[in-house]
Amino acid sequence: MRRKYLTGTLLDENIVCSLSDLCSMCNISAEMVHDMIDEGLIHPSGKDPRQWHFTSIEIHRIQTTIRLQRDLRVNLPGCALVLDLLDELEELRRLKRNR
């Protein structure tokens, strides 16, 4: 029997989604997205909520935030700090590996 290979959606630098796409993909409310934007945790492009666009970076940051809140009870400012430090750590790991 021939195997069926799944082809998913590649979340690369080109993917953009609207507020409602984002909410259904991450399973969160629009209100939570607003809170995360207020906290500076994510930065959509576009002027008002109807024109907002989110990239794969936002999707990843939101999903990590949800896990940090659920598993470690980190509040939103704490999540923003953790995410920024994780980005920095990732950059340092990359530099160290490629040295």
Next chain:
Amino acid sequence: MEYKDYYDVLGIGRDASQEEVKQAYRRLARKYHPDVNKAADAESKFKDVGEAYEVLKDPEKRTAYDKFGPNWQAGQDFKPPPNWDAGFEFSGAGYTGADTTGFSDFFEELFGGGRFGGGRQQTATFRMQGESQHAKIVIRLEDAYMGSKQTLTLSRATVDKSGHVRTEPHTLHVTIPKGIIEGQRIRLEGQGMPGFGGGPNGDLFLEISFADHPLFHAENRDIYHTLAITPWEAALGATVPVPTLGGNVDLKIPLGSQGGRKLRLKGRGLSSSIKTGNQYVALRIVVPEPKNEEQKKLYQEMARLMPINPRRDTGA
């Protein structure tokens, strides 16, 4: 079924207070959280710690667990004695809000759905989308360069008819698109955790990382390689074969090249249908060791004919 020593998992004694149990759990949960800890076994340790806490934080479950006594060793084959839970009045639900997917058979047998109030069975009365699942996969650079098909096995929790949660291996065949780069993710809709009450399944997110490669490393879309050349190839210029992820190609070394010089092979990196990656080749000059008088003389001759102070800029 293997016995699990929950006290050992949390690194505490059997006489630890509830406060100490909580503190040990919080410390270890932070340490092993898979978003923070990149070690390969961090996720399984994080789950073990969560499972241990799920039992030990609840005085009823802890008392029931303690009944087995301290003589069991972790990993030892274990069968609970019949009616081991008789005489306890279990008021709480089996699960207390923790994400119990991936808990061990040991936990499921003792505290799983149905036994401690059966928290899971109630969930069938409402519809809920399954949780999204996240996994990391390691692929070869060649697979990213060409695109490939991968077969992977993940563990996935399923709920059977009696409300028990079982962890089962879940095999997936996935197409990896050409030009995928490290850190990017593939979203597979409906391949995550099963939904409840007829709700849709969650999604599966696969994060890509690259296995180490003896010849290349990747930075975003670009591939880096260090190419060894001779002094005369560097000085006189030459066309030499250089490995790329798509096989050897010829590279023109310009006349008068120095060690460390970087040359670009356009489009030989991780290119997708719309984005182009390049390969950068850093030159490393291999100096032949003079093995006899004639060869030494040749170097002396060069020193005489081509005097140079390469340290002039440093003032040395």
